[in-house]
Amino acid sequence: MDSVETCPSCGHDKLLSPIGAEVKYDNDVGAVLGKPGADGLYGLDRTRFARVEWRICEHCALIFAAQRPGMASADASYSTIFGHFERRKFDVYPLPQIYMDTQKELSAELFEVLDRDGVFDGVKSVIQFRCNAGMLLEAIAQRIDSDEVYGLEYFEHPMHHAKQLISDARIAPIEGTELSNPFERQEFDLVILDHCLTHAYRPRELVDFVKSLVAPGGTIVFFNEPDHGKTLADGARYPRGINFFHKQLYQDGDIDRFLPSCGLTSHQLPHPYGRKWGSPYNSMLFVCKEGATAEMPKGDVQVSVDLLQNWFAMNRQHVRKQWMKRPFKMLLRHVNRAAS
Numbered sequence: 001m002d003s004v005e006t007c008p009s010c011g012h013d014k015l016l017s018p019i020g021a022e023v024k025y026d027n028d029v030g031a032v033l034g035k036p037g038a039d040g041l042y043g044l045d046r047t048r049f050a051r052v053e054w055r056i057c058e059h060c061a062l063i064f065a066a067q068r069p070g071m072a073s074a075d076a077s078y079s080t081i082f083g084h085f086e087r088r089k090f091d092v093y094p095l096p097q098i099y100m101d102t103q104k105e106l107s108a109e110l111f112e113v114l115d116r117d118g119v120f121d122g123v124k125s126v127i128q129f130r131c132n133a134g135m136l137l138e139a140i141a142q143r144i145d146s147d148e149v150y151g152l153e154y155f156e157h158p159m160h161h162a163k164q165l166i167s168d169a170r171i172a173p174i175e176g177t178e179l180s181n182p183f184e185r186q187e188f189d190l191v192i193l194d195h196c197l198t199h200a201y202r203p204r205e206l207v208d209f210v211k212s213l214v215a216p217g218g219t220i221v222f223f224n225e226p227d228h229g230k231t232l233a234d235g236a237r238y239p240r241g242i243n244f245f246h247k248q249l250y251q252d253g254d255i256d257r258f259l260p261s262c263g264l265t266s267h268q269l270p271h272p273y274g275r276k277w278g279s280p281y282n283s284m285l286f287v288c289k290e291g292a293t294a295e296m297p298k299g300d301v302q303v304s305v306d307l308l309q310n311w312f313a314m315n316r317q318h319v320r321k322q323w324m325k326r327p328f329k330m331l332l333r334h335v336n337r338a339a340s
């Protein structure tokens with residue numbers, strides 16, 4: 001595991017002491033997570049405890065993972081654990097109908113919001129980081145009337161599907177920590193990052209890399225998780241609200257401040273991500289162009305501290321309730337098995 005000693009957003013080295021706890025996962029996640037070995041990878045030893053520690057930047061108030069899998073093992077830990085962790089069934093073959101339906105819904109939603117904003121106007125080439133099953137790229141290719149759409153994806157089965165929709169040559173695996181673009185084309189009118197900032201090992205390096213891929217006058221879209229200020233405050237609904245895959249817990253305002261500090265101008269689009277699918281929160285969606293570089297303003301540290309401490313308190317309560325329900329759940333499983 002790497003220990004992060006400077007803020008991934010603003011680079012300041014004044015950080016609050018880690019806030020953490022031994023979190024007891026109440027389900028299969030604990031079984032999968034295990035404990036990291038000497039190589040930084042997680043084992044499958046069915047451990048139900050994991051120490052999670054978070055730090056807060058004293059300047060910009062960003063909450064971020066104090067420890068994260070090392071760069072060398074990042075891709076491996078991602079692909080072995082993440083599929084289980086997020087339980088979106090993208091590590092299952094064939095891809096289940098529920099996954100396909102959800103992807104279809106979400107891609108259509110995102111396409112509509114971006115199209116309404118004029119993001120695709122004049123665009124002839126696109127690359128999407130984490131292209132999932134390729135459905136958004138397929139819609140864009142039709143809209144811009146061009147085959148020059150490229151996608152990178154972590155998971156084998158969605159990637160296979162994306163290749164069928166787009167082409168073998170224009171879909172490839174993400175080498176997450178290498179920040180590489182394996183395609184011959186090195187410049188794109190539009191770059192879309194789908195849930196990448198929160199997961200980035202070094203978000204600032206990621207943004208620099210992405211800027212190097214944008215054609216002059218081109219556009220970068222950052223499509224991110226909902227405001228962690230809301231999801232963390234809603235501990236009961238979001239019991240696994242913090243994990244090692246969400247390394248930066250961006251709250252409303254964090255990304256707006258971060259992007260200009262990387263030399264990007266941005267505007268945020270309202271986006272009711274997955275409303276039909278059941279998510280009560282808006283995604284944080286930003287459309288960017290290259291611009292002047294601004295200083296990172298100060299954030300409200302106390303808000304972040306309160307949020308984190310409340311989450312840990314709620315998580316302890318939630319876990320206690322889950323453990324109390326365990327005998328009943330086990331009995332139910334037994335009855336179901338006997339009935340089938």
Ligand SMILES: [Zn+2]
Binds near residue numbers: 008012057
């Ligand atoms: Zn900071």
